[in-house]
Amino acid sequence: FVPIFITGISLAVSVIPEGLVAVTTVTMAVGVRRMARRNALVRTLPAVETLGGVTVICSDKTGTLTEGKMGVSELVDANGMVFEFSKSTSRDPNEGEVSYRGHISGVEAGDSLAMHNTEKQNTAAADMSFVVCSLCNNSEVFFDSAEQQWSSLGDATEVALTIASQKAGLRKTDITSVVEANVAVSTPAMPPLKMLAENAFDSERKRMSVVFEASALLVAESASGQTSATSGKRCLVTLVKGAPEEILSVCTHQLSDTGGFLRLGTTAEGRPAMQTPEAIVSGIVSNLDTRGTVALTSELINSSGSICEQMAGRGLRVLGLAAKITYLDADAPVTEEALGLEWAESELVFAGLVGLIDPPRSGIIDSVRRCHDAGVKVIMITGDHIGTATAIA
Secondary structure (H helix, E strand, O other): OHHHHHHHHHHHHHHOOOHHHHHHHHHHHHHHHHHHHOOOOOOOOHHHHHHHOOOEEEEEHHHHHEOOOOEEEEEEEOOOEEEEEOOOOOOOOOOOOEEEEEEHHHHHOOOOOOOEEHHHOOEHHHHHHHHHHHHOOOOEEEEEOOOOEEEEEOOHHHHHHHHHHHHOOOOHHHHHOOOHHHOOOOOOOOOOEEEEEEEOOOOOOOEEEEEEEEOHHHHHHHOOOOOOOOOOOEEEEEEEEEOHHHHHHOEEEEEOOOEOOOEEEEOOOOOEEEOOHHHHHHHHHHHHOHHHEEEOOHHHHHHHHHHHHHHHHOOOEEEEEEEEEEEEOOOOOOOOOOOOHHHHOOOEEEEEEEEEEOOEOOOHHHHHHHHHHOOOEEEEEOOOOHHHHHHHO
């Protein structure tokens, strides 16, 4: 019966060609119905035929193979001191803490190192890294009272850096908002750090930089060792983040192994007790001064590169952090053109490396395995470091 039936249909189609469209549509509709029973929905019928011919799937990594919920997992300062973040992907900056683990050589060797609150072993390089994370950043993290939850605005990577700096106790508004009590009545109100220019990130140079001006009053109060060469001049603070190799290529110095300048201790609730805005700006300026830096030799560059490779090998997305200060004559013109890429992103002081984690989506391993079983090759496309991409793959 079946052969006769098929033959009859063939003859009908050949006699009435207009019936071919109807027959094809019904056939594909039957196929779509069968796929729907297996939880596969098709919007357009030709997609069924196209899908059957797929042999390669090219997939983005961030947000597709991974959850897209960035979180800072660890920070390694310029001198190899390691700091870890707990509950790194939580949007609530009050959850988790920053803990000191020791030098990278001992951590990588698997030594049993005690975890300490960061203020017990805070370093200038780590604190400068937190400053860069907070200020070289356009994202916001806030508590949404309507939804009764923490929310964020901005790029996922920058949101993660903002949360990390807040876990360390530093909020951007702490040192970029006007503090009237700290400004003389006769002087126009000016925040401890006033933003002058921003050089946005692009895929060619793989860096982002911002330029701030430190309040003249705060700089004068902090510069006990101020010389005639800097006295009375404007102090500009440049902060840069980006791909580690691109950051190191424009650094000439790194921060020396000295104590931190952000925290005083801990509050009764166990949170970091921060210095005043004046003291923080003073710490930024004094540590970026030549007295707080050492020349970045090829040996130090190679060491930082090796640390970057180790972090990427653990699946972390790694960013380099750097900064510098520059003194200009009080009457010198300061425009966005004058503070452009060539000036801002040169002769920097290396602060550290920050590693971000983006967990794989649940079930993604099984999905990729099923693609392989079906003869479909899966290719991951990403702009991350090759070590990070390899570890995720």
